Amino acid sequence: MKCLCCVRPQTYHCKIVLLDEQELLQEIQDTTQGQEILDTVFRHLNLLETSYFGLRYLDASNQTHWLDATKRIVKQLKGKDSLTLYFGVKFYAVDPCKLLEEITRYQFFLQVKQDILQGRLPVSFELGAELGAHVVQSELGDYDPRRHSPGYVSEFRFTSHQSAALESRVAELHRELSGQEPNTAELNYLDRVKSLPLYGVDLHPVLGEDSIEYFLGLTPAGIVVLRNKIKVASYLWPKITKIY
Structure with a gap:
């Protein structure tokens, strides 16, 4: 009879x-809990404000879940x-610019960039160009004609509906950001997106009493x-007393 205490x-x-x-x-064992792998990621990124973040995974039906x-x-x-696990922001700060640590703000910057690129956070053409210019300033620094040849911004992906016209506008606005440090560019990026209606919104499809599909956003x-991507109602957390 096999000794169970010896099973690795x-x-x-x-x-x-x-x-x-x-x-x-990372190597894990069948006994490893979610918090252990989270702590490993937090140490790797030197994150102290950890409560905003989590790890997601896809189930067999390709649905996303938080670990x-x-x-x-x-x-x-x-x-x-x-x-495979995907690290990301689980709880969005109302004002990410007020986060204490620069590394925390940087992770929010990366998350919101991803939200815009994947179409979860819609932006107008002009705002997309403005945000794109801040991304380029963060990555490349000041515009320099000796280093930045025509079309240099095309190596970046900014929005889900990127076009040559958008890239041209990004390059134009990038020139106006000369002197802005990378962390300042990232902070200004967050300052522009934090007030967008769908910033940090986690959408879930629901069927209303009128048999029309709506999206409930946290x-x-x-x-x-929302109905057809238009906000039709909103409820602030302090005024919500009961959720059924």
């Missing part, structure tokens, strides 16, 4: 995709051949209801 925990290879698209490879820090990772990702300030 099974080891798995887990890939964590960070917001800058870098990948962190439960109190449960075993393998149990939550059951049926998956490869263990925001840092409360709950919004």
